[in-house]
Amino acid sequence: MLKKSFIALLMVSGLCLGLFLWLKSLIPQPDQDFSQTQPGELRYLKQKPSQSRGKVLVVVTSSGIMGASGKATGYELTELARPYYVFLANGFGVDIASPQGGQPPVVIDRDDLGPFDYAFLNDPQAQYKVNYSIPIAQASAKDYQAIFFVGGKGTMFDFPNNTSIQVLVRDFYRSGKVIGAVCHGPAALVHVRMETGELLVAGRRISAFTNEEELFLIPDAEQHLPFLLEDRLRAQGAIMQPGPAYLEQVSVDGQLITGQNPWSTWQTVERMVEAMGYTPVPRQVTPAEYTVELLLAYEQGGFAQAAQKLQQLNSDQGTEIDRRLLAMHGVVAAMRWELGKTLDLLRLLRRSKK
Template sequence: MKKKFKILKWILGVFLSLIILLVSLFFWIRSLIPPRDVDVVSSEAKNIAYITEDVPEYRGKILAVVTSTDKMGTSDESTGYELTELARAYYVFKANGFEVDIASPLGGKPPVVIDDEDMGKYDYAFLNDSIAQYKANNTQKISNVIAKDYEAIYFVGGKGAMFDFPNNKAIQSLVRNYYQNDKVIGAVCHGPAALVNVTLDNGKPLVENKTVSSFTNEEELLLISDAKSIFPFLLQDKLVEEGARFNAGTMYLEKMSHDKNLITGQNPWSVWVLAETMISELGYVPKYRPVTDEEHAIHVLQAYENNGSEGAKTLLNQLIRDEDQPVSRLLIAKHGILAAMKGRLGRFFSLLNLTSYAKDLEEQE
């Protein structure tokens, strides 16, 4: 009896120690992440110099296309277009002299996904922009779009795009028209679903032998383990099946592919570079834009991938101490949590230590 009691006491002790460890770890992680410094109410386009100052003369129009699908297949999971993927590209286009119209398969008000953790000043400015909101809530029906009215087309991501982009005849017609007439086509994250099932006049798939990026199988399956049964296909698999040279980067880090007039991005963190590359492909030098704290964090994480902790710390020193640039500690910590989800505990603690290092540098300033 005493032996059983000792075993139970030992198990209880281990359990309580584990609880204390997890609680301590939670509060440590919380201490590494600064409070949000974005004023949701006052974030307006008119107060952002990049959007309002030194805007070139009118250069034409760009069409952004968003999904009309609000549910993932037969599941109850809600979806829509990703607001950050529309808002950031919208303002890059505007700041570089282009008017932006928004279309969707059904027209009208499309469903939108707003992730508070990913929102920044440009995203809140979009929500506070009456003109942008009118366009976003009263989208053109894609079948009514006149192709010649636009210099380029941009397909916004969001998981809903997997359901209503691939078989939409109007989208296929626009993509074929633009590609064969050397007009610029951009697509990010799940947006490249608009490129599948598009056949050129020569009978070949549009993406055949083209270098493209999109949301990867690894990124999809990490958060939605049954994605193969929910979606009609995995986007990476479908693009490869149609002959694309798939260009995958590190999970949830910036990655863009530029193949002539076809410009594609892997995930939401690729929007800035993709939109500015579209401006370049249209024949203009993109206007200078201050790099965001999120982009700096992405560059630090890429340095971590390429050169380990020391390489990442060197870049952090340069950005924070030498150049007084902001770095999103939240994003670095989130990548640590993603590592834990994959069972990579060494990487988890390494990235949290990197987050702590960034915090220490900031506090020394």
């Protein structure tokens, strides 16, 4: 009996190893090193309008510990770096603020970084602004055209009850200025009340990090976070507009523009530029964005529609799929025991290999 169990274990291990090696063969190793990218190398920034359009205030968390868990947290680098350059490219100056001021804690996932993110890390001016961030209590809405709240789990601890943030948001809203937030950034909005006593988010269409996304990554999140963001927004009367997990979803409700997760960052900020009355300057779509388009096609129409979308992407000059991201979604589906979806995504992954 023991011998049979041992043989079965070896067979299962062999199958898992074979699947891993096959999956690895479909995911190319990065052939470009972006770690030395300089801001001057971003052609996107060369389109910057000659005349300034004013300034945008970008707000990051000062909280570096995730509650009683003791786990490190902070703001998400990608959710700061990409908006920073989108605003600059579209003619806006950028100031960076945080609840405490000074150098805020940052979360850096090297696997997610692209040219914009490394350029931000190598940009002396950007680094000065973030390392010497303005204390939020010293910021005034009259100096800015818009305010944008960067995500990161730290925001759950120091955004919701910060009275300076609440005053700023109320002043921006009352002045008809644009308010944006992405991922956990909408935590800044949950307790904001207008002069009438009405909650800002009540009856407003909102996208933010969902319970599904939160609890998949951290099953015991309710023990470590003050609240689940989706639950609190719903309780405050927000009309939540969740999209598929870990894919792009943006809600626009007048001057209030919110994105669900990191993959919604580009569109959230470009919608803010539109809300300020400008057409966003052209930007080369990233491989991750093309992959998100493909995955959204799958969510909307199954394998057939996704395969058609992939064929179109493969035939278009200059498009590139992030096969690592596609594989990650396949792994997530497998972890959820969505075996049909797992197989479909693996088929798409195989077809995407040019």
